Amino acid sequence: MAESMSLLWGSGSGPCWRVMLALEEKKLQGYRHKLISFEKNEHKSQEVLEINPRGELPAFKHGDIILNQSTGACLYLENQFKSQGTKLIPDDPAKQAMVYQRMMEGLVLTEKINWAAYYNYMVPEGERHEAGLQRHRDALTTELKLWEGYLENVAEGSYLAGPFSLADVIGFPNAAYAFAFGLSPERYPKLAKYYNLLKDRPSIKATWPPKWFESELGFEALKDV
């Protein structure tokens, strides 16, 4: 099955990481993939645009079926390969609800990390304000405190919504980015514990953004959050 799949991806892209993680967990290794360079603007190339008209990554195909929204691709992979690999959406109603809830909240956290870490990229020079950056940092602090509560009882085998699930496929890259951007493990101990419990999971190690092997923890954008 995986032979009929192809993925155009960019290193350091959270959405790409999610799809790669889902593919690993569903035992869909062996898909074709190609690393696209954001630096060289290759995500705006014809090759990408033919699959993803937004000129964004991931650009994912399963046969003729195209899925470029990472959360949508993950939902699709879980539903199409339910009995293969890790079960990413539990059947039990309460557990299932928790997975959907934390999965979608994970996108909220991604957005807040992006605003705080990439403010200068997201806002043109003439429109930047120190107060604006600080507001986004404060919003991220508030958000992270919420997650510290969610992770109060985090332990081996009990992650964002119980056993490893779609909530972690969306959520783990958030934790990895935050710490890579200098977030303090001391101020966010539960998130740090979560990160440490999962960072050596085979699917995560196999998909770790390659650039990060050299530069992990080399950024400081979130060190004061």
Add this chain to the structure above:
Amino acid sequence: MAESMSLLWGSGSGPCWRVMLALEEKKLQGYRHKLISFEKNEHKSQEVLEINPRGELPAFKHGDIILNQSTGACLYLENQFKSQGTKLIPDDPAKQAMVYQRMMEGLVLTEKINWAAYYNYMVPEGERHEAGLQRHRDALTTELKLWEGYLENVAEGSYLAGPFSLADVIGFPNAAYAFAFGLSPERYPKLAKYYNLLKDRPSIKATWPPKWFESELGFEALKDV
């Protein structure tokens, strides 16, 4: 089943509308619900915070199960009541993929509508720039042109991803908001056709935001987009 469900909602909230639409389509009428006033800041009341610690709406419960992220709630309702009411996620892989893709893209469109329509609400006074507002309006124009393409063959029974689906549960409120905020039906004729094909659908009429009966089309924030 619906008797064990309760929804705290706010009029004019797209996320609330999505959940109400999904409940109608799944024939889950009869749930308890309460209109919460944003104007009176009731969404920050203890009653809401006990269910939704973010102090946001919707705040939805099914028995003891809590789901406050609207897309998560819709996914849950479809999965828990698969054989009841409208089938919102098709089984066929290609059709299912299209539903997930457009559903998640619908959240991108919501975000862009919000930035263009609520710029003054989202950016504090001292940080607002005419160029910033214009940039968000331009981004919405680009986004809407993409949707005009997606809707090229829109017709009765063939909506955002074929028959009425979760893509429309997320997508219809986007269209309704855009036109309520003055978007030109002449400039976006496919979106207008989509809107007109669905606006009298029973689930949509039953859940139309009540304030809008008086003030529909009374806003102009998007008239030049």
